[in-house]
Amino acid sequence: MILSSKEKGHTMKFITIDKKDWAKGIENSRKAYQLFGPVKEKNGVLIKNLEKGVLPLMEYTDSVMSAKSVMFPQSEMILKTTLDESKEDHHIMKRVDTNYSPRAVVGMRPFDAKAIQLVKMNFDTKDFRDPYWCDAYEATTFVGLAVNKPGLYDFSTSAGSGPFGEDGLDVLLADMDDKYVAKILSDKGQDFIDIFAVGTSSDEKESQVLFDVLRKEAEKNIASAIETDKLKDKTILYLHEAPFWDDVAFSCINCGTCTYVCPTCWCFDIQDETKRKASTRFRNWDTCMSSLFTSHASGHNPRDAKTQRVRQRFMHKLKYFPDKYEEGIMCVGCGRCVKSCPVNIDIRKVAKTMNSYENKE
Amino acid sequence: MNTCTKRIREIASALLEKKEVEKVIGFATGTIPMASNPIVVTSKQDVEKLVFNSTCGLNLANYIRNHKGKIAVIAKGCDARNIVTHVIENQADREKLHIIGVPCSGMIDKNKVASLFKDDIVEFIEDGDTATIKSATKEETINKKDYLRHNCSLCTHKNPVIYDDLACDEGEEQSLEIPYPDVDAIQSLDANAKWQHFQELTKNCIRCYSCRNARPLCYCPTCFVDEAGPQWVGKGQDETDVNTFHFLRAFHCAGRCTDCGACVEACPMDINVRDFTRKLNKDSFELFGWEAGLDTTRRPPLDSYSPDDPNDFIK
Numbered sequence: 092m093i094l095s096s097k098e099k100g101h102t103m104k105f106i107t108i109d110k111k112d113w114a115k116g117i118e119n120s121r122k123a124y125q126l127f128g129p130v131k132e133k134n135g136v137l138i139k140n141l142e143k144g145v146l147p148l149m150e151y152t153d154s155v156m157s158a159k160s161v162m163f164p165q166s167e168m169i170l171k172t173t174l175d176e177s178k179e180d181h182h183i184m185k186r187v188d189t190n191y192s193p194r195a196v197v198g199m200r201p202f203d204a205k206a207i208q209l210v211k212m213n214f215d216t217k218d219f220r221d222p223y224w225c226d227a228y229e230a231t232t233f234v235g236l237a238v239n240k241p242g243l244y245d246f247s248t249s250a251g252s253g254p255f256g257e258d259g260l261d262v263l264l265a266d267m268d269d270k271y272v273a274k275i276l277s278d279k280g281q282d283f284i285d286i287f288a289v290g291t292s293s294d295e296k297e298s299q300v301l302f303d304v305l306r307k308e309a310e311k312n313i314a315s316a317i318e319t320d321k322l323k324d325k326t327i328l329y330l331h332e333a334p335f336w337d338d339v340a341f342s343c344i345n346c347g348t349c350t351y352v353c354p355t356c357w358c359f360d361i362q363d364e365t366k367r368k369a370s371t372r373f374r375n376w377d378t379c380m381s382s383l384f385t386s387h388a389s390g391h392n393p394r395d396a397k398t399q400r401v402r403q404r405f406m407h408k409l410k411y412f413p414d415k416y417e418e419g420i421m422c423v424g425c426g427r428c429v430k431s432c433p434v435n436i437d438i439r440k441v442a443k444t445m446n447s448y449e450n451k452e
Numbered sequence: 453m454n455t456c457t458k459r460i461r462e463i464a465s466a467l468l469e470k471k472e473v474e475k476v477i478g479f480a481t482g483t484i485p486m487a488s489n490p491i492v493v494t495s496k497q498d499v500e501k502l503v504f505n506s507t508c509g510l511n512l513a514n515y516i517r518n519h520k521g522k523i524a525v526i527a528k529g530c531d532a533r534n535i536v537t538h539v540i541e542n543q544a545d546r547e548k549l550h551i552i553g554v555p556c557s558g559m560i561d562k563n564k565v566a567s568l569f570k571d572d573i574v575e576f577i578e579d580g581d582t583a584t585i586k587s588a589t590k591e592e593t594i595n596k597k598d599y600l601r602h603n604c605s606l607c608t609h610k611n612p613v614i615y616d617d618l619a620c621d622e623g624e625e626q627s628l629e630i631p632y633p634d635v636d637a638i639q640s641l642d643a644n645a646k647w648q649h650f651q652e653l654t655k656n657c658i659r660c661y662s663c664r665n666a667r668p669l670c671y672c673p674t675c676f677v678d679e680a681g682p683q684w685v686g687k688g689q690d691e692t693d694v695n696t697f698h699f700l701r702a703f704h705c706a707g708r709c710t711d712c713g714a715c716v717e718a719c720p721m722d723i724n725v726r727d728f729t730r731k732l733n734k735d736s737f738e739l740f741g742w743e744a745g746l747d748t749t750r751r752p753p754l755d756s757y758s759p760d761d762p763n764d765f766i767k
């Protein structure tokens with residue numbers, strides 16, 4: 092978890108930014124940051140590198156893809172070497188030169204920031220530090236946009252986040268008609284606002300009251316929830332052996348949509364590609380929905396059947412992860428998988444089935 | 453409830469009661485607006501879950517493989533054609549299938565409907581030829597025929613070509629003067645513009661393979677993109693690899709695709725992957741007079757030989 096502003100000795104501040112000055116602030120921040128943010132393409136709203144002159148989209152209901160790609164691109168070159176044996180360092184994999192200069196994601200959803208904190212538990216542990224993810228994470232400032240009117244698919248309040256969630260953010264912006272009010276949550280956030288260099292300081296108490304009013308109004312719009320309260324008391328085997336998994340999995344076509352749109356799915360695959368004497372190592376998003384995910388070199392596959400794979404996805408998110416980390420479920424309630432699943436497998440419905448399951452025997 | 457849904461339930465109920473089939477594969481109402489969920493029903497009481505409406509856009513022929521006993525399946529025009537293809541390709545035994553045919557009036561283009569609203573659609577209610585749609589801020593009533601999926605608007609086989617029961621009356625088939633206007637438009641482009649079109653089309657593909665998995669044609673035990681030894685294609689986002697997947701996927705469908713639109717329906721990135729397959733459908737039709745899935749007794753053009761083949765190299 093990031094340090095709270097208090098722990099860093101930073102005093103919380105609010106800044107008011109007139110929307111007329113917004114584009115200027117974005118241009119100012121380009122001097123110090125590579126910018127990322129929501130953009131509308133023909134495929135829907137995506138989180139992308141904001142090229143020169145492009146402003147982050149600040150009014151949208153849902154983005155198809157999450158902000159996880161800023162630290163964890165779908166396909167990332169990580170190492171390279173030469174196979175030319177006349178070279179002294181042939182076959183020795185070396186890290187590629189990735190640009191880790193400061194980055195800022197502007198306009199991201201609070202639940203995506205929370206998701207990044209969950210992903211961090213995997214990439215930055217007591218024993219291991221994934222250098223690619225962590226270097227990108229440390230380079231990034233997270234500037235969230237609170238969701239005044241959550242869409243139909245948002246169930247973030249029951250998944251440890253919410254439309255005004257602050258977890259994992261350095262700045263939280265709230266849209267107040269002709270202006271944004273920015274709540275600075277960390278030193279990184281303060282640095283960003285300093286470089287953004289437009290806006291005026293606002294009264295802390297008054298601003299917090301405005302935030303609270305908007306938050307309560309936004310939370311009222313969230314009509315659905317994910318039920319997981321009884322899962323802690325059910326054992327892994329009890330749920331694993333439950334009879335409903337074939338029914339849950341029946342319609343699944345085993346595409347990777349749910350895992351790719353998920354902001355908390357962190358699994359990857361390593362691939363080497365060689366062209367003449369140049370060898371490169373990539374890591375690509377992987378998906379537990381594919382049978383290849385667990386295919387062993389021996390030919391054995393412990394998750395050979397569709398039901399086993401579907402069960403794995405839900406058990407990981409709703410049982411294994413909460414049991415292991417005790418930080419809640421591995422879902423932030425963004426609703427992307429619910430919206431994008433071609434066959435309407437709904438994690439809220441599956442969680443309810445798991446949560447209410449009682450073995451009558 | 454529409455009469456078609458009512459009839460489907462009656463037929464399914466009777467089949468299960470008489471133990472003529474072990475299960476019925478159909479659609480249930482989804483948990484979100486404009487969604488439906490393929491389900492399998494095994495008991496009479498669950499028959500009430502079955503529905504049929506203009507959101508049942510996936511192809512249920514995808515669910516008829518690898519069942520032990522006899523099953524029943526709901527089949528609209530294109531599902532029925534894919535069942536025929538399954539029978540021809542030995543993926544399904546006609547004797548073990550009870551086909552509940554549903555003459556179809558077309559499926560709704562969910563993205564086109566969503567584009568009428570700035571916020572999320574919270575309700576979609578059909579009433580005959582119209583549908584009333586609500587979001588938090590507005591309500592619209594549409595004529596469904598103006599919001600059909602592109603493949604449905606060009607459909608000439610809405611009535612199932614093969615069935616054991618019909619759930620409602622057959623409708624009149626349309627005949628099209630220009631059956632492939634979209635292909636003609638792409639064909640008229642010069643080579644660079646064509647290439648640009650397809651590059652743009654697949655630019656944001658995330659390789660989830662929902663297009664491949666949603667359509668009934670892809671049943672290979674191991675797809676060429678999943679083959680690990682040897683590996684045929686790179687797994688990353690390199691455009692050559694992404695395009696290799698799309699081109700090969702399309703070519704594997706030559707003379708087999710029924711243009712059911714399930715691939716486009718499934719795509720989370722709203723990519724019209726039919727731009728690849730439709731050209732092959734057009735070629736099959738123009739060169740071989742062939743439309744896939746119409747007749748269980750005819751062999752498809754790519755697994756038969758004919759002395760009057762239009763290509764010289766094969767003679």
